Amino acid sequence: DAGVIQSPRHEVTEMGQEVTLRCKPISGHNSLFWYRQTMMRGLELLIYFNNNVPIDDSGMPEDRFSAKMPNASFSTLKIQPSEPRDSAVYFCASQRYTGELFFGEGSRLTVL
Amino acid sequence: RKEVEQDPGPFNVPEGATVAFNCTYSNSASQSFFWYRQDCRKEPKLLMSVYSSGNEDGRFTAQLNRASQYISLLIRDSKLSDSATYLCVVRGGGADGLTFGKGTHLIIQP
Numbered sequence: 319d320a321g322v323i324q325s326p327r328h329e330v331t332e333m334g335q336e337v338t339l340r341c342k343p344i345s346g347h348n349s350l351f352w353y354r355q356t357m358m359r360g361l362e363l364l365i366y367f368n369n370n371v372p373i374d375d376s377g378m379p380e381d382r383f384s385a386k387m388p389n390a391s392f393s394t395l396k397i398q399p400s401e402p403r404d405s406a407v408y409f410c411a412s413q414r415y416t417g418e419l420f421f422g423e424g425s426r427l428t429v430l
Numbered sequence: 431r432k433e434v435e436q437d438p439g440p441f442n443v444p445e446g447a448t449v450a451f452n453c454t455y456s457n458s459a460s461q462s463f464f465w466y467r468q469d470c471r472k473e474p475k476l477l478m479s480v481y482s483s484g485n486e487d488g489r490f491t492a493q494l495n496r497a498s499q500y501i502s503l504l505i506r507d508s509k510l511s512d513s514a515t516y517l518c519v520v521r522g523g524g525a526d527g528l529t530f531g532k533g534t535h536l537i538i539q540p
Contacts, residue, residue: 351527351528353530359532360530360531360532360533361474361517361530361532363527363528363529363530366527373527374527377527409473409474416462416521418476419466419476419528421473421474421475422473423472423473424473
């Protein structure tokens with residue numbers, strides 16, 4: 319079975335550009351999470367969805383960040399405009415009810 | 431106080447030794463506890479859940495102390511392949527999302 323699929327794996331962009339990260343959760347999983355990982359702050363929960371509905375977005379840093387889940391098999395995390403401090407690895411993870419959390423391989427973002 | 435705290439290490443341990451590390455959590459209402467393992471430049475993966483009665487999985491033993499609000503991970507007969515970052519993870523207190531500690535970096539030396 320396919321795991322959580324994220325794209326792009328790597329993105330290098332310039333400050334001010336829009337960045338869109340994509341995630342396809344594992345089929346049958348009803349919760350989806352977006353995390354950001356940096357050396358300084360570790361893994362931070364940005365937002366999570368339950369049955370495609372955003373439940374908690376208190377971790378979203380600011381209005382430049384937005385996330386959507388239009389259906390059970392797709393989610394996006396958008397940063398507009400991007401800033402150098404947004405450089406991090408962004409992980410998407412999915413879960414079936416309160417079971418094991420499965421992570422994608424991550425999207426490594428560098429904002430110059 | 432941070433929600434989930436871990437000693438970042440690194441812990442340098444000779445192969446075959448036993449190593450243990452703890453993690454403390456601040457929310458007494460937390461309900462579920464886990465250890466995840468993350469290899470360098472890879473995604474985190476579940477190592478084991480932590481049950482109130484303590485649990486063992488091969489060379490790995492996890493324990494929970496609710497009174498003192500900490501969980502522990504013990505690795506016996508350590509292998510080179512155990513080198514990784516171990517993330518303490520807590521769920522509960524009204525939030526479905528998992529809160530991760532920053533991780534403890536373990537290096538097993540030959």
